[in-house]
Amino acid sequence: xxxxxFEGFFLDTCVLLPHPLxxxxxxxxxxxxxxxxxxxxxSSVKTEALELIEHSHNVIVSFIHDPLKSYLKSKGIKELGxxxxxxxxxxxxxxxxxxxxxxxxxxxxxxxxxxxxENYVASQLHSLKDGKKLPIGIFLPVLxxxxxxxxxxxxxxxxGGIRCEEIEPNDSVVSAVVIGAIMGNEKDALHLxxxxxxxxxxxxxxxxxxxxxxxxxxxxxxxxxxFLQCSRPEWALDYQRETTKNKAPxxxxxxxxxxxxxxxxxxxxxxxAVTT
Amino acid sequence: xxxxxxxxxxxxxxxxxxxxxxxxxxxxxxxxxxKTFKDYKAAIIETVEENLSLLDELPPLKxxxxxxxxxxxxxxxxxxxxxxxxFEKSIEIERYADDIWKYVESYFREIxxxxxxxxxxxxxxxxxxxxxxxxxxxxxxxxxxIEDAVLIQKDYLDTYDKQIREGRLELLLSRNNRKKFExxxxxxxxxxxxxxxxxxxxxxxxxxxxxxxxxxxxxxVDEMFKVKSIKSSALDMEIIQSFIDDLRKQVxxxxxxxxxxxxxxxxxxxxxxxxxxxxxxxxxxxxxxEG
Numbered sequence: 061x062x063x064x065x066f067e068g069f070f071l072d073t074c075v076l077l078p079h080p081l082x083x084x085x086x087x088x089x090x091x092x093x094x095x096x097x098x099x100x101x102x103s104s105v106k107t108e109a110l111e112l113i114e115h116s117h118n119v120i121v122s123f124i125h126d127p128l129k130s131y132l133k134s135k136g137i138k139e140l141g142x143x144x145x146x147x148x149x150x151x152x153x154x155x156x157x158x159x160x161x162x163x164x165x166x167x168x169x170x171x172x173x174x175x176x177x178e179n180y181v182a183s184q185l186h187s188l189k190d191g192k193k194l195p196i197g198i199f200l201p202v203l204x205x206x207x208x209x210x211x212x213x214x215x216x217x218x219x220g221g222i223r224c225e226e227i228e229p230n231d232s233v234v235s236a237v238v239i240g241a242i243m244g245n246e247k248d249a250l251h252l253x254x255x256x257x258x259x260x261x262x263x264x265x266x267x268x269x270x271x272x273x274x275x276x277x278x279x280x281x282x283x284x285x286x287f288l289q290c291s292r293p294e295w296a297l298d299y300q301r302e303t304t305k306n307k308a309p310x311x312x313x314x315x316x317x318x319x320x321x322x323x324x325x326x327x328x329x330x331x332x333a334v335t336t
Numbered sequence: 337x338x339x340x341x342x343x344x345x346x347x348x349x350x351x352x353x354x355x356x357x358x359x360x361x362x363x364x365x366x367x368x369x370x371k372t373f374k375d376y377k378a379a380i381i382e383t384v385e386e387n388l389s390l391l392d393e394l395p396p397l398k399x400x401x402x403x404x405x406x407x408x409x410x411x412x413x414x415x416x417x418x419x420x421x422x423f424e425k426s427i428e429i430e431r432y433a434d435d436i437w438k439y440v441e442s443y444f445r446e447i448x449x450x451x452x453x454x455x456x457x458x459x460x461x462x463x464x465x466x467x468x469x470x471x472x473x474x475x476x477x478x479x480x481x482i483e484d485a486v487l488i489q490k491d492y493l494d495t496y497d498k499q500i501r502e503g504r505l506e507l508l509l510s511r512n513n514r515k516k517f518e519x520x521x522x523x524x525x526x527x528x529x530x531x532x533x534x535x536x537x538x539x540x541x542x543x544x545x546x547x548x549x550x551x552x553x554x555x556x557v558d559e560m561f562k563v564k565s566i567k568s569s570a571l572d573m574e575i576i577q578s579f580i581d582d583l584r585k586q587v588x589x590x591x592x593x594x595x596x597x598x599x600x601x602x603x604x605x606x607x608x609x610x611x612x613x614x615x616x617x618x619x620x621x622x623x624x625x626e627g
Contacts, residue, residue, distance in 0.1 A: 078606040078616055089603055096600040116618035118476050125470055169621050176621075180614035197563065201466035208462055208483040210611030213604055219591050220598030247623075 065264040065308040068100045068223070069296055070255035072248075072270035073109045076101070076217040084271050091269070091293035096222065100266070102254035103226045108247050109218045117211040121204050123177045127155065132196050141193040142186050152178040180207075229253035230333035233326070240322040241282040245275045252276070256288045260330045263310045265289070265303045269296045286326040287313065372431065379427045384413045436511045444504050451493045458486050468549070472566035474576075478549075481580045481587070485542040488590045492535055495597045499527070530593060538586045545579040 079085040131151045184203050234253040243249040259266045268290045270276045280290050291299045417423050469479040510516040553566045604612050
């Protein structure tokens, strides 16, 4: 019989990214300062994060490269200073108006994306010193160059510094997580299934750390029922202490007298996953 | 590669430069002689004291008084050391070891400064490639692949500096121990070898891609490296794609190699970093399931 078997904290994508709420960002930062060496990211988290960062970066750069540059060219504008905001504002107004006419299925999201690009361009324009005018041929590439470095910094924790485990969760485990915890987001289900499968394969407990209240933490009880502990970063180390008092995962489930339907499903799936 | 930082602000600037003053050289030599003599005297005193302290460890003597022995021994050891070439050599070696400290320290300082300069040049190259991209109809992958290749070079420099900072103290402290010094140098050379080989290859591929794009869009040699319109129709896009694939593969390999040596990078500020804020916002929106 073994106790104190703890493998590590599986991190959700959101824990390693900058967050709009200062309190959440601080919680993640404090947790990582304390426990970075015990943290793990699954290959699914890594792939999702890198794809999303790349995609989002490309959205902004493409927008600056094509419609914005063409617009400025068509208006005969050769240089920009921090007092030329009206030109840029007009451009984004036109873009939004066109978007409204197109009636996209996700027009609100497209609008918000446009807003995020607008915010970036506006801030960069206003950051120019008074009286300084930059040629368009310099200003636009500078925006892109800065964004490349930001993108690289955002990717950094997913590319090194945190241990990454290559895990391909069995389909039956993913299904059992989706059904067991009523997961709406397929990617979240994949991350949780990766952590769960790793836990039983290593026969050591893991804790899934996330700030995603809506899709994951609200299902904490359901996830615990299928043997996966989730936690906000603030409480992750407390959960770890509790977990080390338990027997190892396989012995723990063997001690249970009767399983619920959800537990039966996940254990059947896990048997398949662990033996294949 | 041509970059903003390499552009000269003025040409052929010829002015009278200061020459290195000779007195400084003489002063230096004079100091060295004085220092050598002082070191020599200090070493004799130290060695005499070390010998005398050994007397305290002797069991009580029946015939001689310790004070008499001390007096005599002091003179004997001192005279002997003054005529001993082996002792003199040991002081000389110690002085070299001290100089090694200075040289190795300077060497590291130069390396860090050099890396800072290279890093600035790489930043400038990111700008160059963005400018080329903004004057072109090339695919986004062209831009992001070259950017990644430049940025992984910067990561390598950071990793190298970090490793050197960790290892240099041990190297300096081992300057008197030839075997240990050699071992540390060997260990350094071993870890650096796979990096430098790959990094050279990666840089060559990146520059080949840039050159192929730039030169194919230059009508004359005068247009090479100049800011101009880049048309994909002037390029064989299959060749471009194969360059991109090759470069991406090399960047991935380099990332895998560097990953274990990279420490955890702390968060960038959300509020203050407008780029991070915009990327993050779009990430959230892109993650919303369709429907």
